[in-house]
Amino acid sequence: MYKRQILSCLILRFPSLTSSKDPAKIPAWPVLFRSLEDLKFTGINSEIFLDSKKNLGKQLTYANKRECPVAVICGENEFKENTVTLKNLLGIKGDDNQKTVKKENLVNEIKKLIWKNP
Numbered sequence: 001m002y003k004r005q006i007l008s009c010l011i012l013r014f015p016s017l018t019s020s021k022d023p024a025k026i027p028a029w030p031v032l033f034r035s036l037e038d039l040k041f042t043g044i045n046s047e048i049f050l051d052s053k054k055n056l057g058k059q060l061t062y063a064n065k066r067e068c069p070v071a072v073i074c075g076e077n078e079f080k081e082n083t084v085t086l087k088n089l090l091g092i093k094g095d096d097n098q099k100t101v102k103k104e105n106l107v108n109e110i111k112k113l114i115w116k117n118p
Contacts, residue, residue, distance in 0.1 A: 009071075010072070011071075068089060069090045
């Protein structure tokens with residue numbers, strides 16, 4: 001019987017970053033896939049949300065349905081500034097559950113959030 005793996009991290013992106021029909025004109029794809037590789041290489045089960053027709057709210061709803069503790073938000077500002085926004089999906093409502101970090105700190109920051117929310 002197939003058992004669905006627990007997802008530790010879901011990478012969300014804004015359609016404007018990845019909506020061109022010509023992949024060569026999408027500078028965000030290599031960055032997103034590199035982030036995915038870095039996460040998987042360190043044992044963090046991750047995936048990229050690929051449906052470009054869904055807004056951020058629907059992407060977060062999907063992450064919650066998958067019981068994902070962390071969402072990595074890659075928007076236009078983050079892409080330009082070489083950062084990502086991490087959203088703790090298991091945090092207590094009203095707490096500061098979101099922070100922006102440099103892309104090179106992505107893996108370490110996600111590990112901190114995952115260990116905080118076992």
